[in-house]
Amino acid sequence: MQDEHQILKKVSQARYDLEAADVLIREYLPFIKSEVSKYTGTYTNESSDELQIAMIAFHEAILSYDRDRGTFLHYAQMIIRSRLIDHDRKEARHKDHISLDKENEEGDQLIDMITDGRDKTDEHMRLLATQAEISELSKVLETFGVSFKDLTTSSPKQERTKALIQKMIAKAKEDPSILDDLLISKKLPIQRLTLDKNERKVLERHRKYLVTMLVILTNGYEIIRGHLWRVLKGGTAV
Amino acid sequence: MxxxxxxxxxxxxxxxxxxxxxxxxxxxxxxxxxxxESIELIKEAAPKKKGLRSIYPLIAVFAVFIFFFAFDIYMDSIVTDSLLFRINPSVKIDVNRDDDVIGISGLNDDGAYLIDGYDYDGKDIDIVFDELMDRAIDLGYLYQGQTIAIEFASNDATWIKEKREAIDDTLIHLKDDLEVKITITDQSGHEEIIMPEIVIESDSSYDDDDYGDIDDATTPQVTPAPTISPDTTKDSEYEYSDASSNYADSQYDEENSSNYDD
Known part of the structure; x- marks a missing residue:
């Protein structure tokens, strides 16, 4: 009873706090794995599709649970099972196809044996380089008091705001001293960027986002700039 | 994408x-x-419904405030101490914890008549007592030779002492005008303790013609009332309980016997 009370408290908190949901899922990962194993009848691999589905189902249970539905774990168990059944039905439609993840007798996956013209070593090196850029960006942003999590809430959604940000990016590209000022003072030189009062107001709401975009414009983020080339050039990605 | x-x-x-x-x-x-290329956006719970729920804390604070306000008003309406006096009219004056007079009541028909139309609102208990004494004289209830029995109904010895001192002026004033006998009683719980009888006598040389005149040389001395220790609540603890008899039997007789024509 005490345990159930504790779980309910955590579930209630996790419903509106993704970080708390993440902690709860880590705590109940053995339970989730065990449910998957019970369903599949095999050991659950960390990277298996079933485990990903089960984790998402567990989160779904957190979001939709209420006390009328019995104990939380029983409810989560039901949702996990139901999502795994859905996944199996979907997979059954492709049963005539061979999975690329299927392993041969030597334990190699089919996908690794198919040549697609891509250089795996190059890809790996690129991944490492991208990781290094992201790590560097994260550190620099931290000095501005900005985290990637903050950016998920301060990213502009309206086209008008996006256009304004692009205008500011274009301005900073024209005058690189704005970027220098930003890196030295660790403050957004908003007076040098904005044109009128309303624009300044809009930019204040998206200050963290604009800082990030301007930091990306500085040296050392070629891969990320490549990913965002349409935005940084003034267009929109397709 | x-x-x-x-x-x-x-x-x-x-x-x-x-x-x-x-x-x-x-x-x-x-x-x-x-x-x-393929992603699944995180699902989020619908934001908590606002409306009344968002002002629940405010309502709770307001309710607590109202409760304490109402409780304070209620406490102010509770009688904590009373002063009763009996001439022929008997009147009870009630005060609350803040020492505000919150009610007066006539304990008999004459008492009801005495307080009829009297406004005690915002007045201290000694003022109310004084003004009711004046009314009693004006209405002919209090006259020469009468006894005023005063009774303090309180469990707070300090309060009794303070009020006893506060009505002293009125008692001296009465003594100046009339020859009256005043007895003061302290009621502690269910037990009544008789305080020393305080007799305030007029100068026997006064006659009706002199009524109202003040002559310093002949103004009689008020026998000082015994003091009540603030921590005295029981019979045995009252110093004046035994002293009263001494006071009445010896001190009083010695000092004032010459003024009496018994």
């Missing part, structure tokens, strides 16, 4: 799409730095 994975957690990941939007997606075994 391609998404660059920036941060990975157990349940979710943070990705940057090619439009420059940072989003939270379900982590499907992603690694930081991966570029993916």
């Amino acid at each position: 391609r998404y660059l994975i920036l941060e990975v957690h157990t349940l979710y990941a943070i990705a940057l799409d090619q439009d420059g939007t940072f989003i939270k997606i379900y982590n499907k075994d992603y690694q930081v730095g991966m570029e993916v």
Whole structure:
């Protein structure tokens, strides 16, 4: 009873706090794995599709649970099972196809044996380089008091705001001293960027986002700039 | 659309799409730095309904405030101490914990008549007592030779002492005008303790013609009332209980016998 009370408290908190949901899922990962194993009848691999589905189902249970539905774990168990059944039905439609993840007798996956013209070593090196850029960006942003999590809430959604940000990016590209000022003072030189009062107001709401975009414009983020080339050039990605 | 994975957690990941939007997606075994094409946006609970719920704390604070306000008003309406006097009219004056007079009542018909139309609001108990004494004289209830029995109904010895001192002026004033006998009684719990009888006598040389005149040389001395120790609540603890007999038998007789024509 005490345990159930504790779980309910955590579930209630996790419903509106993704970080708390993440902690709860880590705590109940053995339970989730065990449910998957019970369903599949095999050991659950960390990277298996079933485990990903089960984790998402567990989160779904957190979001939709209420006390009328019995104990939380029983409810989560039901949702996990139901999502795994859905996944199996979907997979059954492709049963005539061979999975690329299927392993041969030597334990190699089919996908690794198919040549697609891509250089795996190059890809790996690129991944490492991208990781290094992201790590560097994260550190620099931290000095501005900005985290990637903050950016998920301060990213502009309206086209008008996006256009304004692009205008500011274009301005900073024209005058690189704005970027220098930003890196030295660790403050957004908003007076040098904005044109009128309303624009300044809009930019204040998206200050963290604009800082990030301007930091990306500085040296050392070629891969990320490549990913965002349409935005940084003034267009929109397709 | 391609998404660059920036941060990975157990349940979710943070990705940057090619439009420059940072989003939270379900982590499907992603690694930081991966570029993916198919993602599943994280599901979020519907925001908590606002409305009344958002002002619940405010309502709670307001309710607590109202409760204490009402409780304070209620406490102010509770009689904590009383002063009763009996001439022929008997009147009870009630005060609350703040020492405000919150009611007067006539304990008999004459008492009711005496207080009829009297406004005690905002007055201290000694003022109310004084004014009712004046009314009693004006209405002919209090005259020469009468006895005024005063009774303090309180469990607070300090309060009794303070009020006893506060009505002294009125008693001296009465003594100046009339020859009256005053007895003061302290009621402690169910037990009545008789305080020393205080007799305030007029100069016997006064006659009706002199009524109202003040002659310092002939003004009789008021026998000082015994003091009540603040921590005295029981019969045995009252110093004046035994002293009263001494006071009456010896001191009083010695000092004032010459003024009496018994």
